[in-house]
Amino acid sequence: MIVFKDVCVGCGRCQPYCPAGAIYFEDCRSTVDQESCFECGTCLRSGVCPVDAIREPANVYEYPRALRKYFSDPTSTHAVTGIQGRGTEESKTNDVTLRCGPGKIGIAIEIGRPTLGMGLRDIQKITRALARNGIHEIEPNNPINSMILDPQTGDLKPELLGERVLSAIIEMQVKKEQLAEILQAIKQVSPELDSVFTLDVTTLLEPGLTIPPDILATIEAEGFAWRPNAKINMGLGRVTE
């Protein structure tokens, strides 16, 4: 995003709205640090500028900067997946798609969340760690797939590494037996990251919203804990096509 200095009246109202904290005063006018900006558009959508000085820059859809917008602006549609957002539908429609079926576990690593955002190098640190542990396949419809240069090493395309986004999700479906080794790999790479990530595990439930005890035991054994709140598919969907 950019602030037209000729138009800006220097009220500073836009500044607290920026999730990246990228808007600051320069010569008594607000200006956007282009390196920090995620192109999420929050400042523009907030409508707080009294003189309409906030605009989208001309290069916002130019590769590779366009990734900032696709991964950070929830109102934009990703050019690769054709859906709004950074991930896939994961557990939300699993009662009809059964993408995460019996014997399978879904794992999502949401880098940059909460709040901080991240440089794409942090994604590479994780994809490399996963690759070293034999995990080369990320969910096919996940936009991160299009950023990977070599699935065998987990290397991203080098031209992307200088970009920053608000968040991105590495999603994968693995066999239940692989959960422990993946959690170990994630734990190992965690201290190397500049930013943060949230970690999700998806599984089918047993009757009465019973979480499979072996899954919980594995999570605990690898030194992780689950939070009291979760996302739960209530099983009301039906296939009609």
Added chain:
Amino acid sequence: MTHSLHREGSNESLDKDYVVFIYPARGYNYKGCAPKVRRLVEIVYQVGPANMIATTLRKNMYSGVKPDDVLNSIEEGCRVFTVFNSRKKLKELLSAFKAADEGISIVVSGLIDRVREIGAEVGLDPHTINLSLGIHGGTEHLPSAEIRQFTTMCGHAMIAPKLVEDIIRQVKTGKIDTWNGSLALAKPCACGIYNPYRSQELLDKLSPLYTVARW
């Protein structure tokens, strides 16, 4: 929307915060889903959401949009994101969804134990769970857990920590009350699941504890 399971706060506070998604699946029940989603949204309005958005309109409840505008916008593939501020309302909603039997995926993001209880009371057998294993990496760079209670209420992290601090400052200095402060915080949330009722309670509780650097 992956992030709704990472909403932070005490169990007491999270018990007033249940996110619900209405989600048709491309290739499975997409075709002809519009009237079904519309019927489910009518039920949402009857129960009384704390906030809501339909992806075909992208305007939350506090943007001045009318229920008829939302209902009329619904077309094939429309997804709906909404939030309720009590266990009682969630039970009423799920009970009505079950009776409506529209065959569209419904997801609840909230306290597992509470959802289990409600599921049993309503007669639902939940299918899949997405567990949160917390935050990892450079957690020392994060804003305080108190501020994250607000920022994690937006599924896309559109609510900046500085905005929360600015609203607390405005509340402290008498420029805004906690309800309007909460609506101001809900405004940047493009996914419609920021819960202004919970936010108001948090502002009421936290504001006295903060000092302000400028008036």
